[in-house]
Amino acid sequence: MTDDMSDKAALRSQLLAARARLTSHDVEAAGERLARGARELAELAEASTVAAYVSVGREPGTRALLDTLRVGGTRVLLPVLLPDNDLDWAAYEGAEHLAKAGRGLLEPTGPRLGPEAVCAADAVLLPGLAVDGRGMRLGRGGGSYDRVLARLARAGADPALVVLLYANEVVARVPEEPHDHPVHAVVTPEGVRRFERPQEPSTA
Secondary structure, three states: OOHHHHHHHHHHHHHHHHHHOOOHHHHHHHHHHHHHHHHOOHHHHOOOEEEOOOOOOOOOOOHHHHHHHHHOOOEEEEEEEOOOOOEEEEEOOOHHHEEEOHHHOEEEOOOOOOHHHHHHOOEEEEOOOEEEOOOEEEOOOOOHHHHHHHHHHHHOOOOEEEEEOOHHHEEOOOOOOOOOOEOOEEEEOOEEEEOOOOOOOOOO
16 A cells, blocks of 8 residues: 555544534534535536535535525436446436435436436536645545546546535645546535636647
8 A cells, every 4th residue: 555545544534533423413504504605606506517416424415505406407417336336327306316325325216327427517526525725635435536537537528626525624635646636626614715727738
């Protein structure tokens, strides 16, 4: 295991332990504030299609945001975990159309649209455990969203990448590996922070 992988594992353990100490009330209150903050983020408010996910357990809540986006006319795509840890996608049609799946996840019951469907999204909401001042995200380590980001890059897609976190999860530094990709914004219950996108190299 490389030093960065070991550092990631230690940081994950620390942050997951902090989440485990949250009460249901803490999670619900934070979710409401996150939904309000995310609604004010132009990258989400102005998107025609948003690829998101259903929060579970002590994750920063997405449920209120999903409903707000859908009611406002935004097409919301939700992931369906495949056996190889890749992600298929289906449209969100309301909480009554979610079903329990493996690993404690909730997934949409509608028609599967294929792994490439995410490439049509104007914004992608990524799960995570932390982000640093450069926008580098720490995921859970399963690799599903690394595949999503690689798929977007291959397709030449450039959606806004947004992560929802608790305030203590914006950290000084996230250990990074070569395949890691920065996000463009983080929403916490305390507000929104954007990160500068890398400048495209000049062709002149």
